[in-house]
Amino acid sequence: MEKSEEYFDWFDYHGTDDGKIDEDSERESLFKEVFDFISLVFFIIFCISFCLNIVLTQFLHKSLNVSTELTSYHLITPSWYLQARLDLRLFVFFMILLTFEYLQSTLFYGAFEAIYRYLTIFVWMLFYWFHLGSEFVYSRAICLSFVITSIVYGLLSLMMMFFEENLISSTLKSKIKRTNKTEEILKTFKRFAYDISQQPEHERHTSAASDVFSIDFNTIVSYCIVYDEGSSMQHSQIKPPEIWNVKDAIRLSRDVFLKAASEENEMSIENLRSVFDDSNIFERAKSYIDISRKKSVSNKKFRDVVVSFYYNRLSLAKSIKSQILFVDIIRSLLYTIVFAFLSIIYLIIFGVDIKELFAVVVSSAIALHFLGSAAMKDILRGIMLVLSHRFDIGDDVVIAGEEMTVYNIGIISSSFILENGGIIKLFNSELCNKPIVNVTNAPENLLIFTFDLPSVISEIKLNKFKKEISEYLKQQQIDFYDNFVLSSPGSSYTDIKTLKTTLILKCRINHSRSRKFVLRADITSFLNTQIDEIFKIDAADIKA
DSSP: OOOOOTTOOTTOOOSOOOOSOOOOOOOOOHHHHHHHHHHHHHHHHHHHHHHHHHHIIIIIOOOSBOOEEETTEEEEOOBHHHHHHHHHHHHHHHHHHHHHHHHTOHHHHHHHHHHHHHHHHHHHHHHHHHHHTTSSTTHHHHHHHHHHHHHHHHHHHHHHHHHHHHHHHHHSHHHHHHHHHHHHHHHHHHHHHHTOOOOOOOOOOOOHHHHHHOSOOTTTOOOOEEOOTTSOOEEOSOOOOSOOSHHHHHHHHHHHHHHHOSSSSEEEHHHHHTTOSOHHHHHHHHHHSOOOTTSEEEHHHHHHHHHHHHHHHHHHHHHHHHHHHHHHHHHHHHHHHHHHHHHHHHHHHTTOOOHHHHHHHHHHHHHHHHHHHHHHHHHHHHHHHHHHTOOOTTOEEEETTEEEEEEEEOSSEEEEEOTTSOEEEEEHHHHTTSOEEESTTOSSOEEEEEEEEESOOOHHHHHHHHHHHHHHHHHTTTTEEEEEEEEOSOTTOOOSSEEEEEEEEEESSOOOHHHHHHHHHHHHHHHHHHHHHHSOOOHHHHHO
């Protein structure tokens, strides 16, 4: 059956397009660039020296000892024995790297990738330290400085890598779990719309030669989180989103709807069921889609749901970037502090008297304390707010009685979107002192209804009312659990004219605002109908 689009413009969407999801996580600091440059210089020296030894040995039959003299100082004098041992260590180094890549062990591979710069420099300097001897007056001091720096910064890189992994795992676990469910639905939509056969995801295959002969390994590991149900949170290579922008989301919703729907502007529940091969994914999809009482969904609602899946994934990408930015700030701050302490160690190694230097440092620290104490308090409060993780980007929160949506999180301030569409920016120091209710990450997703019942109620009618509610919830198992709470709002309500009543329903998932409104309207109509039918007061009830 040919389906036309004359009654509905699919691309007439007035939502906010934040652009394509960008998950490029290559981050280069000044420290990494310096170490990469030094590593490259050593690698070139190694190649030149190795080639010279081969030429001298095979063609000139000279001594195997090669020296490179620069301004009368023997800076580099590698022997064939040292070159052979160093060549073996580099070979083992690259073999370990390729082994971790083949095994796809992201945890150990990430740790290896974090320290390879410092490990390379450490190996080179260690060899030259023992070989140079006293030929250069400051040779041992320079080599010792490089060795200490490589060890310290290698351990720091390893520590910050584990800190970043644990921070993202602990703070974004629930968001990733929710997003993973919607991504699975989108994957099913794409297979149905474009006749893509379901195949297991292939592991990443890269060129081993390019990894061995390339100095920069930053492109190997990307930062992303994938949640695997039934196991703990795991970090792996970045998996591209199913949808990259709003236009792709609209196009996918249009193609699925036109292929599955038997009518032009409505898709029945049977048509929607035909899209899914897995019944669990189908039940999950129904919980996100506003199914009308006619057991169908309109083209506009279906499009909006698919677009909302894209925004969920975009919100996750922003949250990951926000956490990574926070870790980068902590890393730079920690590297700077450590470098200040290492500078003192360098001076001691080179025999500099640091007594006068300590006096200057102490006086400067006192002055900086008075100048920056207030700013440091704000920064520390911002760090504590991020570490406490009271909200994520995209979460609905209630601050000082006003409901907002988190737009951006920073070290100094955070931005929120108000209900009228405006953006407000609050300092993190202020947020630390305010009660914040996170509606999105609530441990229990509840819908609460308050109403008045007659003060004269028989037990039979009350039980009948509870039974009707239970039967209603059994018909709405997609949205609610069977259990519910019917109680008084609190001990302060003592009026005998009316019976103040609260009904608490527990939702299976965190519904969107529009879905909650539809559910609330339907349940409100149901409750009013049941109250009018069951608790209709007549003279006999009052007399009794």
